[in-house]
Amino acid sequence: MKIDDNFFMKLAIDEAWKYQLLTYPNPAVGCVVVKNGEILAIEAHKTAGEAHAEVNALKAAFLKKNPNDLLKLKKTSDEIHQYLIKNHNNFFTDCIVYVTLEPCNHIGKTPACSNLLKELKPKRVVIAHKDTNKEASGGIETLKNANIDVSLGCMQKEAYDLLYPFIKWTESTFVFFKMAMTLNGSIDGKISSNQTLAYTHTLRDKIDLMLIGGNTVRTDRPTLDARYIAGRSPNIMIYSKNKIFDNNIPLFKIPNRDVFISDDLFKLLDYKFVMVEGTYNLMNILKQRIDFVVLLVNPKIRKGLNAVNEIDIDFEILHENFIGSEKVIYLRKKD
């Protein structure tokens, strides 16, 4: 196997995918720091408001070689920035930094990563994809103006797939369809482990809106909250022509959530980050409006409800992660 820029960037991309969709409204970003050929850190941005991938990776890299340094006590992005700028002692000048997205150039909730890199002066920064967000872009210029060698475009396709939800929710609306199934596509009964259910509830806690079919609401009488992680219950659009529902269905009883009933999918455009929960029938109806399908797969084979008659969708597998012994598969419809 070749151990080259692509190899290191792939490590950064895979690390970032662990937090895909969980960084909303920020992009999922990964970063690897290599010093004289040695991998010192593989880190990612984990949740909005916390340190960016570069900051996590630069901190981890410095601590890998200086495990007792006071840096380990610095927790906020601001503290880490300030400490590293004061105390780097040219540690990074023989480092290569691989980052899946152009380092941010603006001071938002955290200081600008481009400025931190400018001060630390790594000998090279390899960037997979340019920032598409005008407000934050310009990081490459900042680095180049500081005479840092910048390479752009390594694993750009894979970085684009990683960045895709961010691009969509920044420009308009990102819609993903979540479905749990067995290895052979059966969907009835309890499919997922509690660990995987907790992942679903983590997603529910992040989204702006959940879309669910009217028939599911009538049949399953769901709650649709985020109780497995004590999270926020999402707002809900029930996709239904018939507006009559039993108000005793638990989802209507949750305080501090909006629920509306509509068959107008244009309403989705009022939201940035939408999860659809459903099965094959709804997937087939919505297939032109779904950006990702997120499949939660329990590796068992059993007879059960499966695909509807008319469905025929080709996918590209963008990434897969394990959740315990189960899998989450991120898919995008092929054109």
Add this chain to the structure above:
Amino acid sequence: MKIDDNFFMKLAIDEAWKYQLLTYPNPAVGCVVVKNGEILAIEAHKTAGEAHAEVNALKAAFLKKNPNDLLKLKKTSDEIHQYLIKNHNNFFTDCIVYVTLEPCNHIGKTPACSNLLKELKPKRVVIAHKDTNKEASGGIETLKNANIDVSLGCMQKEAYDLLYPFIKWTESTFVFFKMAMTLNGSIDGKISSNQTLAYTHTLRDKIDLMLIGGNTVRTDRPTLDARYIAGRSPNIMIYSKNKIFDNNIPLFKIPNRDVFISDDLFKLLDYKFVMVEGTYNLMNILKQRIDFVVLLVNPKIRKGLNAVNEIDIDFEILHENFIGSEKVIYLRKKD
């Protein structure tokens, strides 16, 4: 992410899985060489008769730092052994070698890896799993007697899963069940791409025996050769009580292959490496006799034939590889 022994061993294990089942009768083995923290090589044993994983990795590591060395002209395992022993110039004394299986200690088709390592004197050898083959074992002692620091047991469970086919075909018989399906488990029609079919034919070229159900033979009238790779056609057991078949079915016409018809599964024990090709029905019948299920998955969702009524099998996902845009998933039944 922690960059520790487990991290490097995982790279070795993943590389070895790329050649899982293709190294028969040898085990699939991976090896990583790290010099002063820098990964120099990630290699595997690729096919029986060719160089072992350690030899491939030591050669690649040396060439990574000495790209124009004459070593690049050495192709056979013997040549590489001899050249490295003469010309290593203490290159490896600050290296750590990660290998998924105890280095072999006997001279077979290739010289002993333990002897090569003894001469090259890496500062440490990390081994995931002991060799279960008495003839080849003893490598750890050889290394320890040469005062090389040896660590045993890093990622042992994962290395055991990798080694499992070898353990089974060495002791008795390894049986795997191959099935192609869509993402949602549909099995009818042409599922796989030609690239995936070529993988199936590569497996057919390696095995001692293919088992196939009598109904499939009668209905599909298959050839069951390895024409996609111009390989050897496997011997065939048709699993059927009824011994009457139309002799014009193409599989009977292939020269230099044995075909027999039987419903006695004990006959499998006369073979070391058996592939079953079939679908849910045969999988369910044979589930107690199958070591691995190898699923070839085309990521599309469509309505089609799926699981039989009574099937209910829980699996552990051992590993997955991409074949182009499709997947091969290695599964073991949970007890």
